[in-house]
Amino acid sequence: MSVRAVARSVLSGGASRVPGTVLRSRRAAGAALALLLAGSLAATVAAPAMAGTAQAHGGAAEFSPVATVDFPASPASWHMDQFEPIPGSTDVYTPDATASGNALRLSEGVGRAPGPFALNQVRPDDQALTFDGTPADAASTAGPLVRMFDGSGFSASAFVRADDLTSGSQTVVSQDGEVGSGFRLERLSAGDGCPDGLQTCWGFRMYTGDGGGSVLATSDRPVAAGEWVHLTGVFTTSTNELRLSVCPVPVDPDGRDPEGAGIPVVDPESGTAAYTGSPWVASGSVQVGRSQVDGSPSDHWNGAIDEVRVYGEPVSSGRIMRICTGSLV
Numbered sequence: 001m002s003v004r005a006v007a008r009s010v011l012s013g014g015a016s017r018v019p020g021t022v023l024r025s026r027r028a029a030g031a032a033l034a035l036l037l038a039g040s041l042a043a044t045v046a047a048p049a050m051a052g053t054a055q056a057h058g059g060a061a062e063f064s065p066v067a068t069v070d071f072p073a074s075p076a077s078w079h080m081d082q083f084e085p086i087p088g089s090t091d092v093y094t095p096d097a098t099a100s101g102n103a104l105r106l107s108e109g110v111g112r113a114p115g116p117f118a119l120n121q122v123r124p125d126d127q128a129l130t131f132d133g134t135p136a137d138a139a140s141t142a143g144p145l146v147r148m149f150d151g152s153g154f155s156a157s158a159f160v161r162a163d164d165l166t167s168g169s170q171t172v173v174s175q176d177g178e179v180g181s182g183f184r185l186e187r188l189s190a191g192d193g194c195p196d197g198l199q200t201c202w203g204f205r206m207y208t209g210d211g212g213g214s215v216l217a218t219s220d221r222p223v224a225a226g227e228w229v230h231l232t233g234v235f236t237t238s239t240n241e242l243r244l245s246v247c248p249v250p251v252d253p254d255g256r257d258p259e260g261a262g263i264p265v266v267d268p269e270s271g272t273a274a275y276t277g278s279p280w281v282a283s284g285s286v287q288v289g290r291s292q293v294d295g296s297p298s299d300h301w302n303g304a305i306d307e308v309r310v311y312g313e314p315v316s317s318g319r320i321m322r323i324c325t326g327s328l329v
Helices: 029-038 317-324
Strands: 005-010 017-023 042-045 053-057 060-064 076-078 092-094 104-106 111-114 127-132 153-162 170-176 181-189 200-207 214-219 228-236 241-248 286-288 291-293 296-298 302-311
Touching (some): 153 170, 181 228, 181 291, 200 241, 214 241, 241 317
Antiparallel strands (some): 042 241, 053 060, 127 302, 153 302, 200 214, 228 241
């Protein structure tokens, strides 16, 4: 299977989206071997590295410098296995497993179900969050975690299960700007940039301005309803690359791993494309299970999400493989 990275423009408002150029994957032997050893399926997109913000005017994004935005020095990681009540509210927190203390606040509508490692009998207490695709289900941080274009880059990852493949695009993890999202790890519908022949696909997107256009990396590995996969979006400033990794996660007792051999990692391939927008700062909260369009929550997830991680640096393919196969760090 090939992987395509799709560069395209998205009009302000998010409702009308214009496809751009599809760049077919380039597979250097060394890169393919590295990804084979790492066990990741990847698509790569380039981008510049400097801080700024964008104001949307008439559907276009204008770049301008920004004032100081407070970001935490440490990444965040949520196992979704523990929940703490919030006094005076029906919402709860799930704690951050890192030292940064960035708890994830969950609305009352967010449910729980056994996660992939509980189903695979690796960690019986593994829990996942469940979302029904409605605005009532919300999970977010108190503030921003990702500097998209500063430092060495960033990464965002999650184990996901898509239950609804017939509706429009749905977001796994994003970070808000004032109008739109800065980045989105997502499941796309056919009309939203999937490779030819696919009705839905996995994608990792970075926007060229707040509410403006975007650059999108997609995998052409088919999305299956009810299947657990591990998704990772990685942006590296030194190489100006954004990469999407898709790691299938067969689990018992559904018959996908009948020999009990563990959680295999398959389908390593990669592709690249150029990012053409101006750098900017998305200074809003990290959202799990939704993104933002025209200043309002949008593209709500229908399915389950587990083990969400946000890093203030690019993560290696080897680390992605370790996480996919059960590492908690």
